[in-house]
Amino acid sequence: MLKWMGLAIALVFASAHADAGVKDSTNGWGYGYDSLLHDLGVWRQDSNVRIDSVGASVQGRALWMVSITAPGDSVGRSGDLPERKHRVFMHARTHPAEVQALWVARESIRFLLSDDAKAKELRRDYIFNVIPMYNPDGVELGKARQNAHDVDLESNWDENPMEPEPTALKKTFMAFMAGPTPIEVALNLHADSYNCARFFFFHYAAGTSAHYADLEKAYIGGVQAHYPGGLKDWDFVESWATGTVTHYPEGFWWVNHGDKVLALTYEDKNTLTQAGADCLDAGGYDSTGTALDLGSVDYIKSRILAPILARTSPVTRMLLQGEGVRFPPGLSAHWEIRDPRGRRLAEGAIGRDGGLLAWNQMPTAPVRILSMLPESGPAERLILPFR
Numbered sequence: 001m002l003k004w005m006g007l008a009i010a011l012v013f014a015s016a017h018a019d020a021g022v023k024d025s026t027n028g029w030g031y032g033y034d035s036l037l038h039d040l041g042v043w044r045q046d047s048n049v050r051i052d053s054v055g056a057s058v059q060g061r062a063l064w065m066v067s068i069t070a071p072g073d074s075v076g077r078s079g080d081l082p083e084r085k086h087r088v089f090m091h092a093r094t095h096p097a098e099v100q101a102l103w104v105a106r107e108s109i110r111f112l113l114s115d116d117a118k119a120k121e122l123r124r125d126y127i128f129n130v131i132p133m134y135n136p137d138g139v140e141l142g143k144a145r146q147n148a149h150d151v152d153l154e155s156n157w158d159e160n161p162m163e164p165e166p167t168a169l170k171k172t173f174m175a176f177m178a179g180p181t182p183i184e185v186a187l188n189l190h191a192d193s194y195n196c197a198r199f200f201f202f203h204y205a206a207g208t209s210a211h212y213a214d215l216e217k218a219y220i221g222g223v224q225a226h227y228p229g230g231l232k233d234w235d236f237v238e239s240w241a242t243g244t245v246t247h248y249p250e251g252f253w254w255v256n257h258g259d260k261v262l263a264l265t266y267e268d269k270n271t272l273t274q275a276g277a278d279c280l281d282a283g284g285y286d287s288t289g290t291a292l293d294l295g296s297v298d299y300i301k302s303r304i305l306a307p308i309l310a311r312t313s314p315v316t317r318m319l320l321q322g323e324g325v326r327f328p329p330g331l332s333a334h335w336e337i338r339d340p341r342g343r344r345l346a347e348g349a350i351g352r353d354g355g356l357l358a359w360n361q362m363p364t365a366p367v368r369i370l371s372m373l374p375e376s377g378p379a380e381r382l383i384l385p386f387r
């Protein structure tokens with residue numbers, strides 16, 4: 001999203017890179033509105049898909065939203081979770097040149113519609129709303145970052161009036177928040193052309209709250225757990241270190257809904273960097289899309305179970321990481337993993353140096369609670385990612 005700079009990057013994108021479609025601004029940067037219409041035609045044949053327009057762009061193109069959930073408003077038995085669906089929202093391609101955000105959204109949809117057993121559970125218990133192309137005019141006009149009015153929609157949220165596209169998105173957000181199934185995770189998908197890295201814009205407590213910063217860390221660690229080695233740690237970029245930035249969508253979320261909604265910008269790898277060099281290992285969109293789906297669901301499950309843990313567990317010093325869970329040093333402690341009914345699935349010792357409990361050392365189960373039990377002091381607990 002390039003939030004720290006406002007360079008005229010169109011110049012960079014105009015340089016000679018006719019070799020790959022994804023760099024071609026005259027072809028919707030490799031995926032134009034027609035491509036989306038084609039995909040919508042395929043997706044809508046699935047009984048788990050509903051497609052709606054949430055509004056229109058400046059030039060009158062529909063802003064399509066793909067909603068994925070198994071038919072029916074309520075879930076049946078949902079393991080150990082409350083019996084209503086939970087909602088995850090994603091919008092992508094605010095910046096047309098960041099086509100990789102589209103590829104990630106598309107892979108997220110592909111996973112959700114797949115035969116994978118986890119995908120089936122996600123469709124049963126969750127509603128995913130995905131707007132794959134939030135700025136279709138910009139895509140068709142070959143703009144790098146703007147809509148048909150030459151406005152960067154990403155930073156339009158504190159304008160009055162707002163552009164038609166954010167106006168429609170905000171209206172959609174507000175309608176869901178007033179309904180029976182509010183949004184719990186809101187992702188804003190981009191592709192960064194500076195770092196050749198996958199990362200989230202973490203919002204520091206100065207612009208949110210200490211509790212929210214903890215929630216963000218837990219969310220990011222949970223997504224990392226589903227794509228080990230694929231994503232940077234939460235502290236890769238500094239954002240909101242001096243206060244809330246209200247002209248971004250995440251500003252809208254924080255100001256209006258606080259810690260009820262985990263709202264983050266995700267940046268994928270952009271194949272073309274600002275330096276003009278290729279980001280050669282861009283890709284892995286299937287891994288990323290799946291990790292965002294599963295990580296979002298893990299986060300919601302953790303929030304549902306948090307009140308149960310809060311009765312017995314202080315804020316934990318255990319840290320979710322890409323490779324597993326990291327224990328803090330300096331403790332003499334045991335760990336154990338139980339299911340929500342309290343049945344112990346595994347246990348072990350933690351050395352004085354702390355250390356890592358790797359994913360492959362843990363049993364698989366839909367919901368697992370990891371406890372760290374120091375020789376003195378209260379137990380600390382953590383909901384483990386969905387595996």
Ligand SMILES: [Zn+2]
Nearest residue numbers: 001095190191
């Ligand atoms: Zn962007």
